[in-house]
Amino acid sequence: MAGVEPVPGVAKPDPILVATGVRRSFGGLTAVDVAHLEVQRGTITALIGPNGAGKSTLFNLLTGFDRVDAGEWTFEGRRLNGLGGHRVARRGMVRTFQLTKALTRLTVMENMLLAAPGQTGERMLGALLRPVWRGQEEANRARAEQLLERFKLLAKKDEMAGSLSGGQRKLLEMARALMVNPSMIMLDEPMAGVNPALVQSLLEHITALRDDGVTVLFVEHDMDVIMGISDWIVVLAEGRVIAEGRPSDIRADQRVIDAYLGAGHDDGAEQEPQTDTGESHE
Numbered sequence: 001m002a003g004v005e006p007v008p009g010v011a012k013p014d015p016i017l018v019a020t021g022v023r024r025s026f027g028g029l030t031a032v033d034v035a036h037l038e039v040q041r042g043t044i045t046a047l048i049g050p051n052g053a054g055k056s057t058l059f060n061l062l063t064g065f066d067r068v069d070a071g072e073w074t075f076e077g078r079r080l081n082g083l084g085g086h087r088v089a090r091r092g093m094v095r096t097f098q099l100t101k102a103l104t105r106l107t108v109m110e111n112m113l114l115a116a117p118g119q120t121g122e123r124m125l126g127a128l129l130r131p132v133w134r135g136q137e138e139a140n141r142a143r144a145e146q147l148l149e150r151f152k153l154l155a156k157k158d159e160m161a162g163s164l165s166g167g168q169r170k171l172l173e174m175a176r177a178l179m180v181n182p183s184m185i186m187l188d189e190p191m192a193g194v195n196p197a198l199v200q201s202l203l204e205h206i207t208a209l210r211d212d213g214v215t216v217l218f219v220e221h222d223m224d225v226i227m228g229i230s231d232w233i234v235v236l237a238e239g240r241v242i243a244e245g246r247p248s249d250i251r252a253d254q255r256v257i258d259a260y261l262g263a264g265h266d267d268g269a270e271q272e273p274q275t276d277t278g279e280s281h282e
């Protein structure tokens, strides 16, 4: 991303995702108010910000799981406004979801097959198209096995997803998202609840996705992870993009330091201003 100025809303050479004027309020609270944001194709871009900054809401809006109040966005040059999550996924932009209770009661393989393309309408057309359908199911199963192998979960394919460790669940979430062969994947806190021993392996999987040409946008709180693998970082605070740039730009950005300190985030160097030292200031 050489030559791209680290300023909020900056244009990028080959953006895969472009959002303009995207706003979402809940009651009187403006959760997201993004004037302009471009995600460069083929990069790992981190979306960071203090708690409540609007990161999850922005993810939900862009992937069709929530509705904007205003604004528009394009993916691969095509408008996505008004499309639901499944149709957005079919266009090639998928997000990971935490495994819900229901999904933990299915096997690993069943989870993979549920995420496969073309799940809707099959029952209706099933009688008519049974041979085609069967072929599709075989192809889905083959792809699922390939992905499970890649994420070292193949041996677990017949086990309940609920029996997986935190890290293995994250791998399964990633593998599920890849069932539709996306060109962009959005990861919501991929490292949350992951045993430190698995963090390195997850990081390698994320960089491997990028190296395979998949654009990655991820929300994460762990600064070491963010600084370690991101090509570009976008900082949200109170719904707005307050900074964006390479890790070195972001580390030195006073607005970012202020936003994190203001929200009481622990970056390892902050001092709590209101700490009672036991001395009287009167």
Ligand SMILES: Nc1ncnc2c1ncn2[C@@H]1O[C@H](COP(=O)(O)OP(=O)(O)OP(=O)(O)O)[C@@H](O)[C@H]1O
Pocket: 026, 029, 030, 031, 049, 050, 051, 052, 053, 054, 055, 056, 057, 058
């Ligand atoms: N469905 C909702 N109804 C009402 N308020 C909401 C809803 N979803 C989000 N909010 C509010 O919008 C703001 C942004 O929330 P959001 O979850 O997007 O932040 P976030 O940056 O993802 O935070 P975190 O890092 O804690 O996950 C918060 O103040 C939150 O309370």
